[in-house]
Amino acid sequence: MAIQSFNDILVEVMRVWTSQLLSLRTLEHLYMLFVALFFSILLGVLIGVLTYKNRKLAAPVLNSLNVVETIPDVALLVLLLPIFGIGVGPTIVASILYSILPIARNTYTGLSNVPREYIEIADALGLTQREVLFKVRFPLSLPLIAGGIRIAVVFTMGVVTLGGLIAAGGLGAALQNGIQLYDMGTILVTGAWVGLIAVILDGIAGMIENIFKARYGKWS
Amino acid sequence: MVSRKPFDRIDSCRLEKVTKKYGDRFAVKNLNLEIQGGELLILIGRSGSGKTTALRMINRLIEPDSGSISVNGIDVREFDPILLRRNIGYVIQNIGLLPHLRVSENIGLILKLESWKEEKIRERVKYLLNLVSLPPQIFMERYPHELSGGQQQRVGLARAMAMDPPLFLMDEPFGALDPLLRSQLQDEFCKIKKELGRTIVFVTHDINEAFRLGDRIAVMNNAELVQVGTPEELIFSPANDLVAEIVDSKRKYRHIDALKVRDIMQPLEKRYILYPGMSAASALDYMVKVGLEVALVFWNPENTGRVYLNDVLNAVSSGKSLEEAAKPLPLFSPEISLLEALARLKAEGESMGLVLEADKPAGILFSDRVLENLI
Known part of the structure; x- marks a missing residue:
């Protein structure tokens, strides 16, 4: 296969796009990504808040999540097979397990490190402990929490792509096809497309992080 | 709305035999002090003399090891600390405006938690901003980092007044400002104080500020109260050399x-x-x-x-x-x-x-x- 011109590239992209059903694959991919991300944020923030409220739990919980984090993602997918079978289920579960840590850790760190002067004045004004947590600590932690979510987006993107190995569909499936057929066009086009989506999503997450920083991050 | 206020006015606020230790060191030692309703009492002393600790025990930010603090004859430990603090205005040197809230939200924070209606809060915030000479139309929607030091301090003062508390605790509120701005804020503060007629406990280490604002001055040293009295009493009959040095009595014979x-x-x-x-x-x-x-x-x-x-x-x-x-x-x-x-x-x-x-x-x-x- 010789590619001579921009035109040839376009023709090749169109061929891969239609033969590999990339529109459908992209939708599947984003679906898994957003479902996983939704639950990671929910659980991550929840665990962050709970460990903040029960300091004794913080070390064991965050350390266990750290252990999960050290398992290579392929191994994690395989380990989940006996429980969740193959397909979308274990892929989403693996993504969530992977992404909870950065969100939970950043939530915990953010809540713990709000400057003392703000907590003191909130106490002096007569805020209850609960109000201090939700009206002062939590908003002032949002930039850090958003930073954790940004890391989670990158992690989730990687795991969801690997899901192609265990019949979860998505763009990983198209890549698998390409590798098995040794179809260089499919590998390159799908790979570039996955990369582009990752860069765009990371950019969006970064923008959200910066908005939070501008809104909640000026601690002076 | 039913008043949830533990007290509507201050007849007296008493500290009796109050002691607070941190480790082996006394922060406040056997302090007896009565603050009369409507007066501005200055707590003055070097840093570490116990003045801030004494102040913070009044609204229970710090609990004394022994002794009692009472407002209108009722021990402050009988009040819910949250209600007590909402009924005592508090202003500190570094102001502590919450950086993620607009000026209007900072001032109205407690009003909102007390479930005031949105309109009433806005009205009250506007009134308070006018009182501290900040035009509401310019400042309401700003964030603290968009204000100068003096403006932040005014917002801090307005926030302390939000619930119309009968008692204010102020910890060097003008300490971080440049001299011209400080004296201007002191002037305005005197005016507001006259208008509102509140009881104020005011910590400072600046004797000029103490003379300017205080009805009575309590001098503290090494965790103990040395002397309390009007400025004239301190100048003309200082209890010891330390007080004489603080009020600088020797200078009083300078020829005008x-x-x-x-x-x-x-x-x-x-x-x-x-x-x-x-x-x-x-x-x-x-x-x-x-x-x-x-x-x-x-x-x-x-x-x-x-x-x-x-x-x-x-x-x-x-x-x-x-x-x-x-x-x-x-x-x-x-x-x-x-x-x-x-x-x-x-x-x-x-x-x-x-x-x-x-x-x-x-x-x-x-x-x-x-x-x-x-x-």
Whole structure:
């Protein structure tokens, strides 16, 4: 296969796009990504808040999540097979397990490190402990929490792509096809497309992080 | 709304045999102090003398190891600490405006938690901003980092007044401000204090501030109360050398008739001066940008005046020029006698005058600051 011109590239992209059903694959991919991300944020923030409220739990919980984090993602997918079978289920579960840590850790760190002067004045004004947590600590932690979510987006993107190995569909499936057929066009086009989506999503997450920083991050 | 206030007015606030230790060190040792309703009591002392600890025990931010603190005869431990704190205004040196909330949200925070209606909160916030001389239309929607130090301090004061508390605790609230702004805020604070007639406990280490604001002054040293009394009592019968040194009694025999305006005037910073030809609108921009609440209009020695931010704002909305908005000021040479200058200020019913040196503004003479510089 010789590619001579921009035109040839376009023709090749169109061929891969239609033969590999990339529109459908992209939708599947984003679906898994957003479902996983939704639950990671929910659980991550929840665990962050709970460990903040029960300091004794913080070390064991965050350390266990750290252990999960050290398992290579392929191994994690395989380990989940006996429980969740193959397909979308274990892929989403693996993504969530992977992404909870950065969100939970950043939530915990953010809540713990709000400057003392703000907590003191909130106490002096007569805020209850609960109000201090939700009206002062939590908003002032949002930039850090958003930073954790940004890391989670990158992690989730990687795991969801690997899901192609265990019949979860998505763009990983198209890549698998390409590798098995040794179809260089499919590998390159799908790979570039996955990369582009990752860069765009990371950019969006970064923008959200910066908005939070501008809104909640000026601690002076 | 049913009042959830633990007290509506202060008849007295008593600290009896209050002791607080941190490890082996006494922060406050056997402190007996009565604050009378309606007075401004100053707690003065070096850092580490226990004045801030004493202050913070009144609203239960710190609990004493022994002894009791009571308001109107009721031990503060019988009040819910949250309700107690919402009923006591609190202002500190580093202000602590919450950075993620707008000015209006900072001031209205407790009102919102007390489930006031949105409209009522806005109304109250506007009233309080006017009270501290910040035009609400300019400042309500700003974030704390968009304000100058003086403006933040005013917002801090407004926030402390939100619930209309009968008692205020203030911990060096003007300590971080430059001298001109500090004396201006002290002036305004005196005015507000008179209008509201609240009981105030005020911590400072600046004896001039203590003399200016305090009805009575309590001197603390090494965790203990040394003397409490009116400024005159402290000056004329200090309990010991330490008090004499703090109030600087030795200086009281200085001869006022030998002094010149130059000896007493306060230096004037350049940024307080608006130059000729400035329109009211650009003066407003400048003052807001630099964070000035008062400025001097200086055309030439025959044509000078003083404007407040509110005056400029009114001038802009009514189409008047800066010259018309400015109020003329008496002018002095630095070499004339202080007594002569004071007599002129009194005759003209002014509290401040501009000191000119070689036809250039060099300083400001405040009539009410003369005495404190003497004692």
